[in-house]
Amino acid sequence: MPPSLVARSLKVKETNSIGMLVTTSSNPFFAEVVRGVERYCFEQGYNLMLGNTEGQSETALSYLKMMLRKRVDGLLIMCSEGQQEVFKQLDWLDNLPVVVMDWGLDSDRVDLIADNSHLGGYLATRHLIALGHRDIGCIMGPAGRAPATQRLAGFEQAMGEAQLTVRPEWLQAGEFDCASGFNAMQTLLAQPERPIALFVFNDMMAMGAISAIHQAGLKVPEDISLVGYDNVELAQYLSPPLTTINQPKEALGRLAVTRLLARINGQQIENRLITLEPDLVIRQSCRRL
Missing domain, CATH: 3.40.50.2300 (Response regulator)
Incomplete structure (x- = not known):
């Protein structure tokens, strides 16, 4: 025009x-x-x-x-x-x-x-650390997207303050949708060593990750703990209900x-x-x- x-x-x-x-x-x-x-x-x-x-x-x-x-x-x-x-x-x-x-x-x-988003990533990771988790990974958003970059920075800050190692193979990229969360979780589960706690950068990917965990015969949170992000309405009705960062x-x-x-x-x-x-x-x- x-x-x-x-x-x-x-x-x-x-x-x-x-x-x-x-x-x-x-x-x-x-x-x-x-x-x-x-x-x-x-x-x-x-x-x-x-x-x-x-x-x-x-x-x-x-x-x-x-x-x-x-x-x-x-x-x-x-x-x-x-x-x-x-x-x-x-x-x-x-x-x-x-x-x-x-x-x-x-x-x-x-x-x-x-x-x-930096604070949100920090709060999510600090919660897992406070529960005693040390082997923590992430399912992240697309590279270069500001919310994903900032949530990762918050994760890294919390891990650094706790003197915990960030393992690159435990950082899997996603696209903020269920399918990419499912695929990223499958990649993590196929590794010789896998994290037992995850910060997932939005609730949609967390839903996909939970599905992959269940299909692998594992349970949340008995085998893997998850924190999501967004607090969409569906999060409270998942099995189990999802701990998440509320926007x-x-x-x-x-x-x-x-x-x-x-x-x-x-x-x-x-x-x-x-x-x-x-x-x-x-x-x-x-x-x-």
Whole structure:
């Protein structure tokens, strides 16, 4: 869309609609955040126009153009990592308020709400260490993704403080989905020596890992203890219920909409970075040695 068309679209009156681009609404974490956004938009008298990009740059760009044609009053983005080329198009947006709800977009003209993933990784690992575990591994997220990098840094900090060795063969990469968690767990189980405790970088991969453990004839937490990340609603109903790092999803959605509406209404706010602090939810997927 040429800049002239964008400029014309921004000069009309407000439409009481907000656009939101999200990586995939099939992931429970994203679905729960979207639910919070929808609820608060409705309470504030705004319509939400949702675009599910499925991680595809072309799809994200198509939705972005459509939302501009519909003259949304503001834009929420929860799919910025891995799609940098698309979001260079934000230069088109002139004065359109934008709030980014994850890491990955470096711009001084958007608001950024991000999880303190370093702290989350630290809390997860410290919990396992406090239970007496020493042979601890990770099922990580994709290389280069900021949440995965920071969660690993938190893991390494906790291990270093406890003077425990980080074994590279016990660090397996995943893609934040069930299948990659299952495959990574199979790789760990096939090793001559395997960890007896794992920090898994999101709950979806933890679900896959638990399935692989059960299929191998082992049990959680008797044979392997697990801590996940996100605290999706399903985590409490797994067998056993999953200990996990809680991201305040309802608060994230409400805060994002609140900040976006403040920008839409012309409020001047200096701080563009908001960090949400995670906390540990203890259930039954870890045992004390």
